[in-house]
Amino acid sequence: MCVMSGEDNSAEPDISPESEGCHAEDPFGFGEDLELNQFDGLPFSSRYYKLLKERKVLSVWRVRRQFEDALVNNQLVIVSGTAKTGRSTQIPQWCAEFCLSAQYQHGMVVCTQTSRQQAVDLALRVADEMDVNIGHEVGYTIPLETCCSSDTVLRYCTDDMLLREMMSDPFLEHYGVIIIDQAHERTVSTDILLGLLKDILLQRPELRVVVLAVTPMTDKLMRHFGSAPLVNLEATSSAVVVHSNGGNKDYFYSALRLVLEIHRTKEDGDVVVFFASAEEVHCARTILQRESTRLGAELGQMVPVVLRCPGEGASLPVRTEQPGSKRPRMVFLSTQKGEDMWCPTLSVCFVIDTGVQKKMVYNPRIRASSDVLQPISQCQADLRKQLSGPAGKCFCLYPEDKELPAENCPRILESSITSTVLFLKRIEIAGLGQCDFIDRPDPEGLMQALEELDYLAALDDDGNLSEIGIIMSEIPLDPQMAKALLASCEFDCVSEMLTVAAMLSAPSCFLEPPAGMTHETERRHRKFQHHEGDHFTLINIYNAFKQSQREHTEKWCQDNSLDYSSLKTAEAIRSELTDTLNRIELPISEPSFGTKTNTHNIKRALLAGFFMQIARDVDGSGNYLILTHKHMAHVHPLSSYGAQSHKLGLPEWVVFHNYSLSEGNCMRTVSEISPQVFIQMAPLYFFYNLPPSESKDILQDMLDPDRSRKCNDKQNAGSISNDAKAGCAAVPQTYDRCVIQ
Template structure:
C-alpha cells in the first residue's frame, strides 16, 4: 500500500488521543469539520455516533490495529460482534485506502448472511455520515446498492467469489475484510484458500480476517508470524445452559422461559434452538401459554429471529413497548450475530444442539443430523458453562466444505485455474471421495475435456449462477427451444418454496387450492403454471397479487424472489449471447423438449416404481424412495396412479427417503439424453436391464446368453466376471 498522503485527508483521533506509529503516512490524524469521503461538512449526528463508537471495545485497540495494518499484509482480529469489529475496522481500512488515494483499490467486507451485509452497510453509512449506495454500499444476491463513488462495500462471501470470475486477483480492492471466518462456510473457506496465493501476487494488498477462537489459532498456525489482535466484549446477560444430552431439550428450554417470566426479572430473553422449524413451533406454544398467564406478570412477546428479515436491526434495538412487556427472541445459530443489537437482553437459553444437512457423495443426497454445537458456537452464544459441559462439545465448527456437495466448488476452482490462480490452499481439504464424485459429475455433464480441464460447455456453465446440473439443463434448453420455460423452472427451484404451510384446520383448503395448478406431466410443469398465473395476477389491475397469493396459500415473497432470479438469469444468457426462445408452454412439442432439457442435466436423478405402489428404485445408488406428500403426484396418486419412470430434483434421506419436485419421464428420452459412459457405469439392476433392452433390443438378448455362458465358465474356472469397458460416446448435448 502506497505511503503517499494528502494532509487534507485525515481521520478521527485514536481512542486515547495518542500518536499511532505510521498514522501520518496513512492519513490517521485529527478530526476535521469536512468529511474526508465526500467533502461535505459533518452533521451533528456524526459527532453523536462518534461518541458512541469510541465506547466500543474495538476502539481501545485502534492504534494497535492501524500499526499492524501498515506493516503487514495480513492481520487477524479475534472478537465477537459486540466489540464493534464489523463496523469500525472496515471504516479504518477505508481511511487507509483513501490515504493512498485508492491507487490500489477500494475496501470490501464479506458477510455470511445477506441481511447482515445490508444492515451493516446502513449502519456504517450512518456512522461515516455519507449516503448509502454512494460512498458506502452493499452487494447481495439479486440486489446491488453501489455506485462509482463507493469506497467501502459490504457483500456476501459468495458474491465476492463470483466477482473473481472477472477479476481473479481482486485488483479492484486495496483491502479485503473476511468477517465471520469461524462460520466456515464453503465460500469463506475458498476465499481464504485463494487469498494466500493472491497475497503473493499483490504485495500492496491488505487482508483482515475477523474470527473467534479456535479459528484464530488455526489461522496463526497456517500463516505463521502475523499479528493477532484480541478484542473482549462485556457480557451482561445471564446464560442458562440446557444440556444437549437432554432428549427433551426443546420443552426444557420453553419451561425455562416461563420460569424466568414468572420470576418477574427484567430483561428480554434469547433462546437458541436446533432449527427454524423448532423456533416457529416454540413461538406458537409460547403465544398460547402467554394467554394463560396472569395479567400481573406482564405481556410475553415471542419473536422468531430470522436472519432474512428486513428492518430487523431497528426492531432489535428498540426497547419493549412497556416496562411489563418481555420479548422472547427465538433463534438458531444463524441469528447469533444479530443478538448484539438487543440492548435489553438479560437472559440467554442455549439448547446446545443444532440440526444440519450433511451431503453423502456416494448416494448424491442430503440427510438431516442432530448434533451438539461446538465450543466455538457456545462461546458466541455467551455460553459460559463450566469445563464439564464444554468438554462434551467439539472444539470448533465443522467446515461446511466437508459436509456439502462440492460439485459447484470444483467447477469454480477449475475456472480459477484458467484465470491463472494456483491450487486452492484449503484450510481443511475436502473429502477425497466427495472431490472425486464432484469431478465425475462434471465429466458426466461434459463440463471437462479429455485432459480434465474445463471444456467450452464447462466455461459457459461456470458463468451461470446455478448448480451445475441446472446450468446444464438451461444450456440444453437453448438447443431444444424451451429456454423461457426452463428459466422459470430454474428460478422457482432456486427460490424458497412457494407453498405456504396452511394454518391449523385449513390443510384441506390449501390442498384444493394447490391442486388447481397441478400439471399432469409433473411438479416441474406445475411450477411453471404457478409462476405464469402469478405473473398474470400482477398484470391485472383489479387483482392484488399479495392477496391473491394469500388466498391460494402461496408465498408472495418467494414468488417475487423467483421473479428476480429469473430476470438475473435472463440477463446472464443475454450477456453470454445465448438464444432465448419464445414461450410455447402447453404444446406437446414444448413438453417433450422440456423433458429432454431436464434430463440433459438431471439424468443422474432418475427412479422407477418397481411395484406400482409408489416405491421408487433410484438407479444411481440402488436406494428406495417415495414421492414427497406435497408433490402433485402425492395428491393425484389415488385417482390417476403414479408414473413408472420419474426424474426428480432433490432426494433427502429421512424417515421415508423422499424425492421432491418429481416429473414423469420416458425411458426412451432418458436413453437419448444420458451419456452412454454414465449409463454403463450404473450399478446392475432390473431397471438398468429394461433400459438396456430399449437401447439395443437384439444385443440385449445376446448379452444375456453371453452372461449365462460367462457365469458357467466362471463357476468352472473360479474366475471373476468381465469388466465393462469404460470408453463410450459422450452425451448428445455437448
C-alpha cells in the first residue's frame, strides 16, 4: 500500500493532500518518491492505483491523519463507525504501516471478526488493495482453516481463534497492534478479549489496541478503558426511513409483499431483508423463488440469495447479465448476522427491517436453551438504516415511536459459560490477571459453570484447574465432550469418540426433505440408524461417508439426503482433534466399531462427560424425566428412536447431547444406557445432589439396596413421610469417586 509522500498525485487531481494522508509530516517516517510496495518490494500494479482511487472516497480517509496520530501517541484507540465507512479494510492497513515503520520489532497486526466468512472476505479484499498475495503478507485464520505464512504482517481471524491463541501466547506477544472489530456485536469471545486486553496493556506498554464499534458501545468502551482517544467516522447521512404504523405480528409476509412491490416499481437497486431466524430466511427464499417465476419478463429477473446464514459460508453469486437484458435484482435475505456486512460488490438501495430477532438464550437452572423472539436494539436498527446509503430507502416494519433497547445484549449473559470459565482458569495459570468484564456474567450462571467443572473433575479442592482440567482446556470442544473424549482413551474407543465429537461439532448432516419427499428422505436416513442410539447412527453415517470417497462422494450424499459440506466439516474437525490428541500425547486406539465391548465402552465414555444429561421414561410412552431438574422431555422426532419407536419401543434410560425448550421440550442425539453404568460413571457427589424422584430411588436401590430396604421398612412402619423418604436418599456428601479422575 502507498504510504509515501511521493505518490503520483497527477493522476488524481480531485483528491486533496489531506484526504490522501500522504503528507510531509508522515508520523511513520517513510521517505519520498518511492514507487515500490513496501510490503513485498515489488512495483505496484495498475490495479493498485485503481483501487487506491476507490479507497480514497471512503469516509474513513477523512480521519486518517487523526487516527495515525492517535495510534502513535496512545496504547488504545477507539474508532466509532460502521463497516460502510471502510473502517474494517483501511484501518488494519494503516496499522500494518505503523508496525512496518518499527520494523515489526513489537510484532505484526491481527484484526478479529465475529464471522468466519467476514474474516475471509476482508483478507481477500485487503490483499487486493495492498497489491500482495493472499496467504503471504495478508492472511486469515478461521476454525479449521489457516491461510498464512511467515511473511504475514496483517492477519484477519475470528475472535474465538485469537482467544485460543492465548493458550500458548497469553500476552499476545506476537502482535504489535491488535484490532478488535465489531465490538458492538458483544460475542462471548470479543467480550473476553476486551476484558483481558485491559490487563495485557499494563504488561506490554509497547502494544497498541484498536477497538472498532458503533455508538452506544463506544460510550461503554470509554467508561471501561478510561481515558482513550475516540476517532469518530459515523456516516453523516442515512437513507429515507419509512416506518409501519401497525404492529409487526405479521412481519414475515409483510416483508415478502414489500419485496414484490419494490420489484414492480422497476426502481434500480438490490434489496436486503432482515428476518428473525435462519428458518425464516430459508422459507422466504423458497417463496420468493416461486413468486419470481410468475413475474412478467418486463419486470426483469429477481434473484433471492441467502446472505451468510449459519452453514452457508459460500461467496455471493456472480451476476449473469445477458446483453440487452435488464440487470437482475438481487434480494439478500439475512438474520441479524448480516447487519455489519462488508461487501463492496453490493449495490443495496432498499432495506426491509422486520425489527425482531430470534436468539438462543440459556437457562442455567435447567441447563437448556430456548429460542426467544425479541426486538432488535437501537444500535442494530441504526446499522440497518445506513446499509442503503443516503440515496436509498429503509422500510421499518414497526412504529417509529417503538422503544428499542439501546444496545445488543451481551452474549455472555445469554449463553452457557462453562467453556469460558475453563478457559479463564487456564489463563490464570499463565499469569494473567482477572478478566475485567464490561458486563459481568450472571452469578447463577457462573456458579453453575464452576459446579459443572467440579463434577467433571476439572477443578481441584482449591478451585484451580486439576491436571485433567488442563488437558481438557487443550481440546477445542465444550468441557463435557472434552471429558468424554479423554475417557475414551481409558476405554479404548478413541476412534469412535473422535467421530462422535466431530459429527456433533459440525452442522447437522441431515438435509431437510423437499416438499413431498418426507417419506423418501426418512427411508434414506433409516438405513444408517443404529439400534443403540443416535451417537452410533452418527458413526455409521461417517464411516459410510468415508467409504464412499472411493467413488463420487457428493453424489453419494445427494442420493442419501445428507449434507456433503457438513460431512466434510466433520472430517476436518476430526482431523484437528486427532492432531490435538497426538500433540498432547494421548493414545488413540484402533477402531473396533460394532463389537459388544466397543459399544459398552462408547457408552461409558459418553457417560463420563454427559452424566448430567440423563433421562428416564417414567411411563413407557416416551415421557422422559430429566434427572437433574425434573423437567419432562420427549425424544426428537428425527431421532433413531423417534423413527423406530413403533418397532423396538423406547428405551427406559437414555443419555442425550442437548435439550431445548423450543422444540416441544425435545432431547436431541439420544442413546440408550443402563442405570448400572450410569451409577458407575457419575461422581457420587453429583449423584447425591440429584433432586428426589422415583428415578433416583431406583438408582439408590441399585447403589445401596440394604439402605433402601431400611428406608422402606421405616416408611411401612409409618415413622416417616414421603418427603422424608426422599430425604433418606440424600446421604451426606462424603463420596468423591469417579471412574475418570
